[in-house]
Amino acid sequence: MTGQRAVDVAALIDGIIASLVPAALPQADDHDTLARNRQWLLGLEDEIITLFYDSLYAHSATAALFQDGERAAREQTLRGWWQRTVGAPVDLAYFRWMSLVGIVHIKRRVTNPMMLSMLPIVSERVVTRARADLGEAEAQRLQQVFSRLSTTIGAIISEAYTMGFVGALEDLAGLDPKLTARMLDLEVQRIERESRAQLS
């Protein structure tokens, strides 16, 4: 019977990256664009952090996740994320770190829709500011960079969330992943049938 399994973050991220269509991943040009604009992007830190948490606190569903007085601590964490995201090469080590965000989101009850809805808000602000500061051509390049980066980050965080969620249940119940897959197959058939009936 199955006991607790060791978490293999590297294998998890390798699997997610391998399943992404390659054109959706950050490209060589994207790394150049990020490197060329590194100082400018780092200079957006205060604005991005304020925008991010103003947006979350302005929405009741996300505001409800925060405890009183924790905004400063959360902002500090996001500063670390921003500095790492735009301040150093976006590589495998970075993506592995992103998987941790998905796991932390389970603990904090941050759902994938909440997480995914923040990615375009950040990207759009970067592009808007780039148009004003760097010109249209560079703004378009940054738009492409942030589009691919957001897709990859969103895929990793959401998949790590799902895998972490299912993995926790499997470990607690001692379930073999093959058995979990089988139970999912059986239940998804029923869910699909009932969903179709409700939507028809």
Added chain:
Amino acid sequence: MREEALRTILAQLNATSADIQASAVISTDGLMMAALLPQGLDQDRMGAMSAALLSLGSRVARELDRGVPEQVLVKGDNGYVLMLQAGNDAVLTVLASTQAKLGLIFLDAKRAAVSMAQVL
């Protein structure tokens, strides 16, 4: 061949007591290997649930330092569900009535599980 041998063991088990209403042998990943079940029971779901319940029972036994698990028993208003490990890779599930003499059922089911392990 193997399925037939397993069905024979199940038939022998069911014949040991009128209180045994059904039995099945299922792989630990939830696939039905052989079954003698009444009509109307969803074999796929029963297989998955039996394997899941034995897995959970094993996990509980290990976590609470109860040693190697032998069986999981569920008692309901309408009878019992008994699950035993049959070798390393299979689960024997037995459905019994409320009047069943559990001591005898345990004994017969355990014998059947040992026989199945030899077949598997």
